[in-house]
Amino acid sequence: MSRSTDLIHHPYQPPAEFEAPQVGVFKASTVIFPNVAAMRTREWLDKSAYTYGLHGTPTTFTLEERLATLEGGTHCILTPSGLAAIAHVDFALLQSGDEVLIPDNAYGPNKALAEGELARFGITHALYNPMDAQDLAARITERTRLVWLEAAGSVTMEFPDLPALVRVCCERGVLCALDNTWGAGLAFNAFDLEPGQGSAPLGVDLTIHALTKYPSGGGDVLMGSIVTRSDDLARTLKLSHMRLGTGVGANDAEAVLRALPSLPLRYQAQDQAARRLAAWCALQAPFTQVLHPAWTDAPGHAHWKNLCVTAEVPQGLAAGIFSVVMDERFSSAQVDGFCDALKLFKIGYSWGGPMSLVMPYNLRSSRAMPTPHLKPGRVVRFCIGLEDVDDLQNDIAQALQHLK
Numbered sequence: 001m002s003r004s005t006d007l008i009h010h011p012y013q014p015p016a017e018f019e020a021p022q023v024g025v026f027k028a029s030t031v032i033f034p035n036v037a038a039m040r041t042r043e044w045l046d047k048s049a050y051t052y053g054l055h056g057t058p059t060t061f062t063l064e065e066r067l068a069t070l071e072g073g074t075h076c077i078l079t080p081s082g083l084a085a086i087a088h089v090d091f092a093l094l095q096s097g098d099e100v101l102i103p104d105n106a107y108g109p110n111k112a113l114a115e116g117e118l119a120r121f122g123i124t125h126a127l128y129n130p131m132d133a134q135d136l137a138a139r140i141t142e143r144t145r146l147v148w149l150e151a152a153g154s155v156t157m158e159f160p161d162l163p164a165l166v167r168v169c170c171e172r173g174v175l176c177a178l179d180n181t182w183g184a185g186l187a188f189n190a191f192d193l194e195p196g197q198g199s200a201p202l203g204v205d206l207t208i209h210a211l212t213k214y215p216s217g218g219g220d221v222l223m224g225s226i227v228t229r230s231d232d233l234a235r236t237l238k239l240s241h242m243r244l245g246t247g248v249g250a251n252d253a254e255a256v257l258r259a260l261p262s263l264p265l266r267y268q269a270q271d272q273a274a275r276r277l278a279a280w281c282a283l284q285a286p287f288t289q290v291l292h293p294a295w296t297d298a299p300g301h302a303h304w305k306n307l308c309v310t311a312e313v314p315q316g317l318a319a320g321i322f323s324v325v326m327d328e329r330f331s332s333a334q335v336d337g338f339c340d341a342l343k344l345f346k347i348g349y350s351w352g353g354p355m356s357l358v359m360p361y362n363l364r365s366s367r368a369m370p371t372p373h374l375k376p377g378r379v380v381r382f383c384i385g386l387e388d389v390d391d392l393q394n395d396i397a398q399a400l401q402h403l404k
């Protein structure tokens with residue numbers, strides 16, 4: 001054999017027994033079968049074997065299993081981003097003539113996807129008020145196939161009565177999918193919201209999670225997941241996933257696997273830091289309202305308490321993220337100036353990483369329904385990283401001076 005062939009078909013095989021705290025980075029498009037019979041019979045759907053990189057490797061199977069456990073489900077599918085997970089659910093479960101319902105305070109691109117892409121395939125969407133289960137019930141028609149849920153809502157952090165919304169979906173026989181990025185599988189169990197009528201607890205049909213946020217923890221990975229307890233849904237979603245070809249890279253999967261063990265510690269630390277800062281912000285005159293579901297006067301606080309406060313965690317759990325409403329006397333330019341004056345808080349999208357972030361929002365362009373529970377004024381969202389809390393507080397204090 002020539003050297004070039006030997007380099008590819010080398011006889012050396014490393015010993016099989018290897019165990020380390022982390023699963024290896026298995027990178028493959030091609031998976032090699034020992035013979036044709038194996039190629040014909042191997043099954044990737046149930047994770048009993050490997051067939052092609054896109055269908056799973058030891059790295060991605062391991063990550064999927066851990067994420068399913070994290071969120072209280074039994075099946076998990078990885079997608080190249082959180083938004084891709086939302087898109088995948090829509091494309092796998094909806095067809096022409098169907099309608100999907102989306103909460104008015106949903107993650108913006110979820111609505112944009114419905115307006116821009118689903119509409120072209122004859123799938124319509126409607127918005128509902130997530131703080132009113134009766135509003136949801138009234139909007140469900142015989143064309144409604146899927147209801148999206150989000151807790152807490154994007155930017156304005158309203159916490160819906162999730163059990164009530166899920167009950168409406170169950171009663172009407174409509175699938176419900178929760179964007180579980182905020183709760184990260186830690187703040188509450190989406191598949192076990194309360195004891196059910198029969199043996200099964202009341203829960204959502206599936207969750208999506210932007211692993212980009214807390215599970216990655218580094219602000220350097222884009223990935224998403226879909227988790228369900230339903231064997232039927234998992235099969236539909238997996239087959240569609242295979243046909244659409246949206247897999248994830250092994251290095252990114254490994255990065256999330258590496259960060260996963262510290263997820264509960266980081267989530268709690270960022271939660272505590274956010275609450276300390278939110279409490280301080282509530283005392284600063286330029287901020288007329290603090291939007292954080294653990295706040296007693298925040299919209300949906302009782303619902304948050306009902307779901308996220310338990311005997312084991314009496315202080316409850318929440319993501320390390322909150323918004324403030326700026327006094328309406330401040331112009332858009334002044335609010336932008338305040339954000340620009342922050343030094344530790346960087347201006348950028350996403351959250352869950354080590355660096356604190358800030359972003360001003362104009363709700364008038366992103367909410368279709370009235371928001372009487374919000375004070376007038378511009379909204380600024382803070383995503384708390386892992387910096388020292390006093391340093392972050394001093395940073396906001398110095399930036400507030402620029403408003404004067």
Ligand SMILES: *Cc1c(COP(=O)(O)O)cnc(C)c1O
Nearest residue numbers: 081082083107179181210212223
């Ligand atoms: C970030 C985010 C997404 C999308 O995740 P990407 O990985 O950035 O596509 C979806 N939902 C929520 C609530 C998010 O915060």
